Amino acid sequence: MTQSPAAPLPPPKERRRLREAHALTQDQIASTVGVTRETVRAWEAGRTTPRGTKRVAYAKLLASLEDEVTRFQEMTQPQGAAVASLQAEPPCEETAGSEEQGTPADPGTPAAAGAPAAQADPPSQDAPERPPLTPAQAFDALYAFCAPALVRQTYLLTGRRELARESVERAFQSAWQRWPEVATDRDPAGWVRATAYEYALSPWHRLRPRYRHPEPPPAAAPDRALLDVLLRLPPSYRRTLVLYDGVGLDLPETAAETEASTPAAAHRVLHAREALTARLPELADPATLHRRLAEVASAQRLRATRAPAVRLSGERRASFWTRAAIAFTVAIIGATALTLGTAPTHYEPPVPPGATVGGVPPRQAPGALSDAELTLRAKLRQETSHGPERLVPDVR
Incomplete structure (x- = not known):
């Protein structure tokens, strides 16, 4: 009796892409196959491989999802080039409706971060060729996908609405200044998110005057309690928790983005969950915590600035600092030239300090004249200007 061959499965990244292409969450896949969410996450990360009946059910589900994607691409084949060019930039935000009905979407779950772009069928010869996206259009596409999610994520990190918008704008301004580097990066969305x-x-x-006082908290009491506990965590723990339980990254990706080892990231997640559970026991379930983070972030009216305004502001900021650097360099050159022009051209040894000479009697000041000296002085003054008469020597 021979054993039946195992059902073929696509690569781990392709599994994740198929799920996100249909706006399905890991919980929905897990309930369909009959496993837990952590198991589906491990399958998509490639850490484990399904076996037995679970593998057959998972392979059938992925095959049905792939068939739907293929039919959709055949229907939209004239637009294949434009779709492929847009999907080259991985979006940061999960498609609306990924959660249950009445529940807001995740605060920026990356829909295709780290996943390859959809392989569209090659257009036919009769289909018109679409020009490639310009750098500005590619930047605007990345901004449209990532900015709304990043604003909500940074709000969870800081609890400040203005700082969240400013952080996202500064990150995209830096991305626009380094666009050749960001456009060729393996994960442009991750680059902007980390910045x-x-x-x-x-x-x-904390040194800026406008950020010394806290902003008004959320209106709902449960949201205030969750945000208060979240802001009490250390920044590294808070960032790891938002990436793992809020954004939905797996543990290796979270560790890589936080520049920590995988065990260190796992300990941070565990300690952060313990701190949250100690204050809010109802958040012990990771799925509940994921949903509550999404609700807190989505309850705030956080809107990102338009992409052209961000690009223009970044260009102006870069121009200002470039001019400031040029002016500072010119000032340094002028000061150096003035110093070289006024500096001495030869060595002048310093004058040694004075030294006390011993054995020399101190100089005495002249005292008052005696009577004999006064008489002699009067006699000399009475003589003619040519002096006294010459004395003739006696030769005798």
């Missing part, structure tokens, strides 16, 4: 998090969690904001 926004670094700016939002900078300790120098």
Whole structure:
């Protein structure tokens, strides 16, 4: 009796792409196959491989999802080039409706971060060729996908609405200044997200006058309690928790983005969950915590600035600092030239300090004249200007 061959499965990244292409969550996949969410996450990360009946059910589900994607691409084949060019930039925000009905979407779950772009069928020869996206259009596409989610994520990190918007704008301005580097990066969305998090969690904001006083908390009492506990965590723990339980990254990706080892990231997640559970026991379930983070972030009216305005502001800021650097360099050159022009051309040894000479009697001041000296002085003054008469020597 021979054993039946195992059902074929696509690569781990392709599994995740198929799920996100249909706006399905890991919980929905897990309930369909009959496993837990952590198991589905491990399958999509490639850490484990399904076996037995679970593998057959999972393979059938992925095959049905792939068939739907193929039919959709055949229907929209004339637009294949434009779709492929837009999907080259991985979106940061999960498609609306990914959660249950009446529940807001995740605060920026990356829909295709780290996943390859959809392989569209090659257009036919009769289909018109679409020009490639310009750098500005590609930047605007990345901003449209990532900015709304990043604003909500940075709000969870800081609890400040204005700082969240400012952090996202600064991150995209830096991305526009380094666009050749960001456009060729393996994960442009992760690059922008890491920059926004670094700016939002900078300790120098506490020195700014506008950020010395706290902003009004959320209106709902449960949201205030969750945000208060979240802001009491250390910045590194808070960032790891938002990435893992809020954004939905797996543990290796979270560790890589926080520049920590995988065990260190796992300990941070565990300690952060323990601190949250100690204050809010109803958040012990990771799925409940994921949903509550999404609700707190989505309850705030956080809107990102338009992409052209961000690009223009970044260009103006770069121009200002470039001119400032040029002016400072010119001032340094002028000061150096003035110093070289007024500096001595030869060595002048320093004058040694005076030294006391011993054995020399101190100089005495002249005292009063005696009577004989006064008489002699009067006699000399009475003589003619040519002096006294010459004395003739006696030769005898």
